[in-house]
Amino acid sequence: MAVEARIRELGSRHQSLELAIQEELRRPASDDLKLKELKRQKLKLKEEMEALREQMH
Numbered sequence: 001m002a003v004e005a006r007i008r009e010l011g012s013r014h015q016s017l018e019l020a021i022q023e024e025l026r027r028p029a030s031d032d033l034k035l036k037e038l039k040r041q042k043l044k045l046k047e048e049m050e051a052l053r054e055q056m057h
Contacts (some may be wrong), residue, residue, distance in 0.1 A: 003052050010049045017042040
């Protein structure tokens with residue numbers, strides 16, 4: 001199904017953002033603005049995945 005493929009794609013991007021957040025947090029002088037943007041993008045993906053899952057049920 002196309003919806004399931006989209007959810008998997010979004011999940012992959014979500015995981016990539018999580019890795020980027022963790023990497024940024026490990027830096028001695030992490031960029032707060034960059035972290036905020038990464039977290040915003042991650043939340044947006046999560047919300048989109050949840051909306052798609054709701055459509056499936």
